[in-house]
Amino acid sequence: MITRKHIVTEPGGHRARRSLYWQYAVEPFFYLSPAIILIGAVMLMPLVIGISYSFQSIDLLRPFNTGWVGFENYTKLWSDRKFWLALENTFWWTFWSITLQFFLGLGLALLLNTQFYGKKLFQALVFLPWAVPTFLSALTWAWLFNPVIGPIPHWLAALGVLSEPYNILGDPDLALWGPITANVWFGVPFFAITLLAALQSIPGDMYEAAEIDGASAWQTFTKITLPFLAPMIAITVMLRTIWIANFADLIFVMTGGGPASSTQIVSSYIFTTAFRKLDFGYASAIAVALLGILMVYAVLLLVLRKKLVKV
């Protein structure tokens, strides 16, 4: 009793407890507060506002005529044929863009990691598309696919891929391949640069040891190169997937989502709903759906990365 009383009333002990509280519960957040405020203001607030929009009716021309509508936008979304079509297109657009970009980028990185004559010039040329503004590359590719001015349809016809030189951007079955081609051209340098950097960080003695042990080229690649590249591959593929799934610039300039919505992806559908139909509530609901899908994807990939990367 006396002891307890002693502890409670002893001024030093009281101060010690207070400083413990200060040290662990307040002080760290106090130092972090600029970052927390910044993140809250530029990321969380807009996110929360955006999500709240999806439960409202918002009309740009009458900004004060808003109101909460509950899950109305989401029920509408569930039965919206165009949304599901856009979702399917988003999948194919992202899948082919990322697959082709990745494998071509990996090939280029492996090539650039060797020594050959004129490497510097070649390297500069490979990285050039990354520096071209998307609007310009979309416009250029759109015209390259135009049989009146561009050569591609004539080449494809000469190779027997097309029955006659026509513009695939006008064919609903093939139109998505136009923006995908432009996207691959535009995005290969990104993979080439990042994978080349990762390749160059692999210690050379690993390869020397493998050579002494008599490993084949394939074994060296699968047992040394790939495991070392894996963390970089996982993170770049995840970032690029999210980016490409949201990336409507090329599609917008090259086909405008057409013909007949055959190249409409979810993010371009969000744009038309928000800025043409001026229906911000419904556009927000679509955006939230896309956000949810991408988050699930990101979590899956992060789990996968944890399992894969054992080095």
Added chain:
Amino acid sequence: MRHLFKSIGLAATLMASSAYADTTLKLVEVITSPSRTETLQALVNDYEAANDGVTVEIISLPWGQAFEKLATMVAGGDVPDVVEMPDSWLALYAGSDQLASLEEHIAGWDHGDTLTQKTLDMARQSGDAYMIPYGFYLRAMFYNKKLLAEAGVEGPPATMAEFMEASKMVSALPGKSGYCLRGGPGGTNGWIMMAAVMNGTNEFFTEDGKSRLNEPGSVEGIQFLLDMYQNGYAPRDSVNWGFNEIVAGFYSGTCAFLDQDPDALIAISERMPAEDFAVIPMPTGPSGKAFPTIGFAGWSVFKSTEHENDAWNLVAALSTPDANATWSKHVGVIPIHEGADQDPHFQTEQFKGWFDELNGAQYEPTIMPTYLEQWGYFGSTMVIETAQEALLGQRSAQDLADEWAGFLTKEHAKWKAAQ
């Protein structure tokens, strides 16, 4: 310290008095290009030279974001004195009581008498004259003389049936097509025009507010364009063509007909010899009439301006016959004053088509119902998407017409209820 205060005070007084003496007008242009701004600046320089003490500040908003930007400026209190006003926004700004009526100014203006009736009709669309149009974007038919001769077509078509026949004959030539169909961005005018010409009227709604777009005649008009495409009289990829593609399709000699505004003439005459093409009015339908769409833009004065007279003087200076001729030649529009067709620039075989259309009784220009709130969405997104589905054979003309008419009827009811 006292010295400092004194000099600050003196400077402030000087600045205030000079601001009081000089007037600065803010002019916002919304359809811009560097060379266009240069032409506007030259006209404004003339105005400034003639009006001592008035300076004009030109603000150029890129067209893609102009709507939102101007709306934000106005809502935020940064209201310009004079603005370039496209037809599709006039109802919105005039309806919300933002614009000054120019009726009295026009009545007292030296050049008010020579404004054509059409100009005044367009200016008064929302009641009073809330703008002075600077010119018209009117549809007429370009045709390639060489291609028609090669295909054995005797003369340019005057009726829709002749138009279809001539397109068919041209399409028989290897690698050539009859019509530069605009299936992509901006294609709405084509569908509306064809529906109107076959239906024999360009009224959008019946008296009880029902859209006329799914009347049998209109459906026939929609079917006309579908036939054009599906029979191969238009290039296969024209389902996605916008302005640049149709114009390139015409000047490259891929297709023989193109219906466009005079602004297409700028690109075409740069690349095609004048003797190889000409412009005729739009072909007429079974009723003997044609309904080419007409668009316009002009200059408006905001009601909130503190210098209404100076602002009007600026609009008047931009709209004199001389200034308007310079402007319309550069921008590619039909000028607004009577007698403008006597200018040698407009007396070519190319411009004849437009002036014939403006003066002929069988041609009734069609103004789009831009007063409908969702018209922008209808024209720029809904029509394009659904029409492409029909062009590709995924749905019928009737189906298309019913969907469009249903949407417009609903929008019209909404508009009516708000009146």
